[in-house]
Amino acid sequence: MAILLFLVVCLVLMLGYPVALTLAGVALMFAGIGELTGTFDSSLLGALPNRLYGVINNPILMAVPLFVFMGVVLEKSKVAEQLLTSMAELFGRFRGGLIFSVFFVGMLLAASTGIVGATVVTMGLMSLPSLLKRGYDPAFSAGAICATGTLGQIIPPSIALVLLGDVLSNAYQQAQLKMGIFSPKSVSVGDLFAGALIPGLLLLVMYCLYTLILIKRKPEQFPAVLDKRSIDLSFVMQTISALVPPLLLIFLVLGSILLGIATPTEAASVGAFGALMIALVKRQMTLPLLKEVMLSTTKITSMVFLILIGASIFSLVFRGFGGEVLIHDLFHNMPGGLIGATLLVMLVIFLLGFILDFIEITFVVVPLVAPILLAMGLDPIWLGIMIAVNLQTSFLTPPFGFALFYLRGVSKELVSSSQIYKGVIPFVGIQLLLMLILSIWPELITWLPSQIYG
Amino acid sequence: QEKEVQVAQTGAVEVETIEWKLVTSWPKNFPGLGMAPERFAKLVDEMSAGRLKIKVFGAGELMPAFEVFDAVSQGTVQMGHSAAYYWKGKTPAAQFFTSIPFGLNAQEMNGWLHYGGGLELWEEVYEPFGILPLAGGNTGVQMGGWFNKEINSMEDLKGLKMRLPGLGGEVLKRVGGVPVTLPGRELYTALQTGAIDATEWVGPFNDLAFGLHKAAKFYYYPGWHEPGTTLEFLMNKEAFAALPADLQSIVTIAARAINQDMLDEYTSKHIIALDSLIDEHGVILKQYPDEVMKKLAEVSKVVIKEQSAKDDTMTKVYKAYMEYEAGVRKYHKISEDAYSRLRE
Amino acid sequence: MNRVEKLTEFIGKGVSWFTLFIVLMTLAVVVLRYAFSTGATAIQEGALYLHGAVLTLAAGYTLKHDGHVRVDIFYRHFSSRGQHWVDLLGTLFLLFPVCIFITYSCFDYVLASWRYAETSVEAGGLEYVYLQKSLLLLLVVSLLLQGCVELVRHASALFANKREESEETGEQG
Ligand code: NA
Numbered sequence: 001m002a003i004l005l006f007l008v009v010c011l012v013l014m015l016g017y018p019v020a021l022t023l024a025g026v027a028l029m030f031a032g033i034g035e036l037t038g039t040f041d042s043s044l045l046g047a048l049p050n051r052l053y054g055v056i057n058n059p060i061l062m063a064v065p066l067f068v069f070m071g072v073v074l075e076k077s078k079v080a081e082q083l084l085t086s087m088a089e090l091f092g093r094f095r096g097g098l099i100f101s102v103f104f105v106g107m108l109l110a111a112s113t114g115i116v117g118a119t120v121v122t123m124g125l126m127s128l129p130s131l132l133k134r135g136y137d138p139a140f141s142a143g144a145i146c147a148t149g150t151l152g153q154i155i156p157p158s159i160a161l162v163l164l165g166d167v168l169s170n171a172y173q174q175a176q177l178k179m180g181i182f183s184p185k186s187v188s189v190g191d192l193f194a195g196a197l198i199p200g201l202l203l204l205v206m207y208c209l210y211t212l213i214l215i216k217r218k219p220e221q222f223p224a225v226l227d228k229r230s231i232d233l234s235f236v237m238q239t240i241s242a243l244v245p246p247l248l249l250i251f252l253v254l255g256s257i258l259l260g261i262a263t264p265t266e267a268a269s270v271g272a273f274g275a276l277m278i279a280l281v282k283r284q285m286t287l288p289l290l291k292e293v294m295l296s297t298t299k300i301t302s303m304v305f306l307i308l309i310g311a312s313i314f315s316l317v318f319r320g321f322g323g324e325v326l327i328h329d330l331f332h333n334m335p336g337g338l339i340g341a342t343l344l345v346m347l348v349i350f351l352l353g354f355i356l357d358f359i360e361i362t363f364v365v366v367p368l369v370a371p372i373l374l375a376m377g378l379d380p381i382w383l384g385i386m387i388a389v390n391l392q393t394s395f396l397t398p399p400f401g402f403a404l405f406y407l408r409g410v411s412k413e414l415v416s417s418s419q420i421y422k423g424v425i426p427f428v429g430i431q432l433l434l435m436l437i438l439s440i441w442p443e444l445i446t447w448l449p450s451q452i453y454g
Numbered sequence: 455q456e457k458e459v460q461v462a463q464t465g466a467v468e469v470e471t472i473e474w475k476l477v478t479s480w481p482k483n484f485p486g487l488g489m490a491p492e493r494f495a496k497l498v499d500e501m502s503a504g505r506l507k508i509k510v511f512g513a514g515e516l517m518p519a520f521e522v523f524d525a526v527s528q529g530t531v532q533m534g535h536s537a538a539y540y541w542k543g544k545t546p547a548a549q550f551f552t553s554i555p556f557g558l559n560a561q562e563m564n565g566w567l568h569y570g571g572g573l574e575l576w577e578e579v580y581e582p583f584g585i586l587p588l589a590g591g592n593t594g595v596q597m598g599g600w601f602n603k604e605i606n607s608m609e610d611l612k613g614l615k616m617r618l619p620g621l622g623g624e625v626l627k628r629v630g631g632v633p634v635t636l637p638g639r640e641l642y643t644a645l646q647t648g649a650i651d652a653t654e655w656v657g658p659f660n661d662l663a664f665g666l667h668k669a670a671k672f673y674y675y676p677g678w679h680e681p682g683t684t685l686e687f688l689m690n691k692e693a694f695a696a697l698p699a700d701l702q703s704i705v706t707i708a709a710r711a712i713n714q715d716m717l718d719e720y721t722s723k724h725i726i727a728l729d730s731l732i733d734e735h736g737v738i739l740k741q742y743p744d745e746v747m748k749k750l751a752e753v754s755k756v757v758i759k760e761q762s763a764k765d766d767t768m769t770k771v772y773k774a775y776m777e778y779e780a781g782v783r784k785y786h787k788i789s790e791d792a793y794s795r796l797r798e
Numbered sequence: 799m800n801r802v803e804k805l806t807e808f809i810g811k812g813v814s815w816f817t818l819f820i821v822l823m824t825l826a827v828v829v830l831r832y833a834f835s836t837g838a839t840a841i842q843e844g845a846l847y848l849h850g851a852v853l854t855l856a857a858g859y860t861l862k863h864d865g866h867v868r869v870d871i872f873y874r875h876f877s878s879r880g881q882h883w884v885d886l887l888g889t890l891f892l893l894f895p896v897c898i899f900i901t902y903s904c905f906d907y908v909l910a911s912w913r914y915a916e917t918s919v920e921a922g923g924l925e926y927v928y929l930q931k932s933l934l935l936l937l938v939v940s941l942l943l944q945g946c947v948e949l950v951r952h953a954s955a956l957f958a959n960k961r962e963e964s965e966e967t968g969e970q971g
């Protein structure tokens with residue numbers, strides 16, 4: 001029944017009714033049928049109010065409207081476009097200068113927030129129009145933006161890593177206590193942050209390499225900036241005025257976190273307010289435009305959270321049909337050997353990433369499997385980062401990756417779903433390649449934490 | 455398969471199996487706090503020969519951590535494991551049943567609850583919510599917390615940004631500190647970057663697991679704000695009433711056993727963890743200056759009295775608690791405390 | 799129906815101001831703590847309440863503007879009639895049941911919070927947790943109001959006389 005539910009949801013999603021309501025509606029319909037046929041533990045549905053209140057009362061998720069606000073201001077006031085254009089003009093003699101600028105800005109943004117929804121939406125708002133305007137291939141642009149946007153999940157700070165750190169640290173303790181180690185070693189959020197840094201940057205480098213290869217092969221898809229200008233004083237001034245404020249803004253967000261002025265969530269408000277100030281100073285912010293910004297922020301926020309609510313209802317029903325027992329049994333009969341077990345876990349997490357958000361996976365699946373894998377001698381930091389990269393890949397994979405929904409949600413007339421799907425596939429491939437690399441050379445993950453924390 | 459064998463062994467009579475759900479405020483596998491409900495479920499299963507099965511859900515699995523009370527009250531689940539001071543917003547008197555600044559220690563809390571009328575009061579406080587409480591473990595005196603600033607005088611508390619929830623936070627505020635409200639998930643980053651100067655957590659066993667020593671230098675003692683943190687089992691009243699009398703006994707007695715078991719485990723594991731923190735991780739252990747403790751104790755008295763006056767139920771519990779506290783303090787002065795001094 | 803749509807529009811525009819307030823309030827918390835060493839739990843919680851209000855109250859407004867994301871690989875290629883059918887059936891069999899179920903499931907939960915006038919757990923927090931919890935029911939109201947409008951819109955597009963239909967294009971909202 002749990003599998004049937006999964007399949008039917010996939011089919012109904014394809015019809016095109018809003019994702020959030022489809023997830024919730026189909027799940028409830030199944031719950032009704034299950035209740036009538038006695039195959040469903042309906043008492044679980046009683047937990048719905050508790051879960052929904054948990055969604056609207058989660059202070060960490062407040063980063064979503066804050067970052068969206070910043071993104072919309074930068075988009076509507078054209079500050080983002082001017083930034084990207086100027087950067088592209090600076091690298092004007094190179095083909096694809098604009099896309100590398102997008103990667104760079106995306107990296108900075110990823111370093112300043114930990115919520116995937118927020119980075120994808122912000123990147124989509126800021127850079128997609130510019131890319132398309134300059135004649136970039138829509139599919140490639142959409143893919144690049146989704147991929148860069150999901151970087152927010154592994155480049156610290158990252159909510160996914162914080163939650164994983166929480167769960168893994170407990171699993172690690174349990175595994176060691178079971179092995180009779182009573183002065184156990186610990187793994188903390190800090191370890192995971194440090195462990196994620198090199199893989200995150202490596203991933204970015206791989207995106208760039210892939211893009212370079214594409215440029216070599218299909219140069220016509222990567223136009224250089226058309227109006228190549230001679231470098232004179234007015235060009236320099238214009239470049240500086242376009243470049244400095246928004247970059248300063250992102251460094252301000254990042255700095256306020258690193259200097260301990262604000263928490264990552266609060267830093268998002270520094271970004272939003274700063275964006276507003278830049279737009280004001282540049283005389284690109286008027287009251288009607290502000291109203292537009294607020295309305296747009298409202299719609300996007302509401303879209304993101306209705307998906308979270310729908311996914312929450314779905315996973316509750318999935319549980320009620322014994323979805324969790326299914327997973328449990330699967331892992332109970334895990335193939336022998338560390339490699340087989342790890343592969344299986346990774347595959348299941350990847351598949352579950354299509355339908356459950358990372359909160360569900362972190363709290364339901366990881367506590368089931370982590371103690372077993374860790375007791376087999378797996379490094380907890382390595383496991384945490386692999387799960388994070390895996391989930392990030394899953395969120396990027398068509399047709400149900402959450403990141404794709406979010407980008408589609410903010411790019412209505414610009415690109416179609418099928419273009420997003422097409423464009424994102426190579427990036428999914430790159431991420432899988434990264435996971436392979438990380439499996440062959442686990443030191444890429446474990447070296448930095450061991451240097452920092454001994 | 456094992457279940458079938460069990461049924462066969464109990465004889466020809468069909469045995470009814472009752473299934474309960476228990477939600478907790480702790481992540482799955484959380485050392486100490488999170489293990490108590492797991493052990494409780496196992497114990498009940500064994501004692502009842504499988505007639506009462508309790509499935510335990512960690513925080514976030516079925517619902518967020520702080521929804522436990524509502525879920526038990528509404529009958530969504532039959533049981534919960536949590537701490538009473540989280541329900542201050544529903545009934546402020548609940549705070550007395552976990553721990554209050556400069557209040558009772560573990561041994562005294564157990565005395566008050568089980569032989570001093572405390573549990574009856576607790577039941578009265580939860581009565582309007584359809585919940586029955588039972589003591590569900592104790593951490594012992596907690597640690598003062600993790601600091602990146604030294605505390606040498608009251609002056610050092612001025613402007614100190616510390617995550618310190620509840621009554622302790624209120625006390626800190628009165629002496630010029632800044633109690634910071636922060637989601638637990640941002641705690642580690644906030645302490646590491648310096649967005650806050652200090653935080654409290656539990657004690658060495660949990661603090662080592664959380665890795666707080668990687669984010670702060672100084673480890674202060676004692677935990678004046680939580681000297682005997684008592685955990686709780688929550689039971690939906692109707693669900694409990696529907697149990698046959700022998701199962702009711704089993705649940706109550708298993709809870710009582712786990713209540714003691716947690717304290718025993720913490721007492722032993724804290725020792726090893728503290729050694730590891732100091733010897734292997736170079737943590738600097740520091741004691742709060744006497745002057746600071748004296749002042750905080752004074753302010754705590756005032757704060758607790760003030761807050762208690764705002765709510766009738768809380769006033770009643772306050773009076774009973776303080777009366778017991780005065781009595782046990784007097785006796786412990788010549789017994790436990792006198793002996794402790796001897797050992798120095 | 800026209801009035802209902804106006805109400806949805808009014809609510810959406812109203813709560814959109816909250817997004818600005820959220821930014822300013824969160825910033826205020828940072829400034830107060832860092833520059834003035836003052837905690838501001840009430841402001842923090844106020845911003846969280848407003849945040850909750852945005853995502854619940856604006857659900858209907860977002861629906862009106864077709865802002866809830868779809869998997870539209872096939873949908874966009876459907877005829878206008880086909881799209882109306884999807885939306886009509888979706889409203890009837892997905893949106894309405896979800897709304898009814900959330901109401902049924904959350905009503906007692908919200909009521910209980912009102913009964914004991916639930917307040918914040920934090921020192922210096924707000925005393926209106928029951929209002930915040932009521933947002934769960936307002937989410938339903940917001941979706942239902944606009945859901946009715948959608949129902950009428952798609953039904954009349956499908957079942958009104960055929961001449962009007964030919965004027966419609968595939969685009970909507
Ligand atoms: Na990040």
Ligand code: NA
Nearest residue numbers: 596655656680
């Ligand atoms: Na504590």
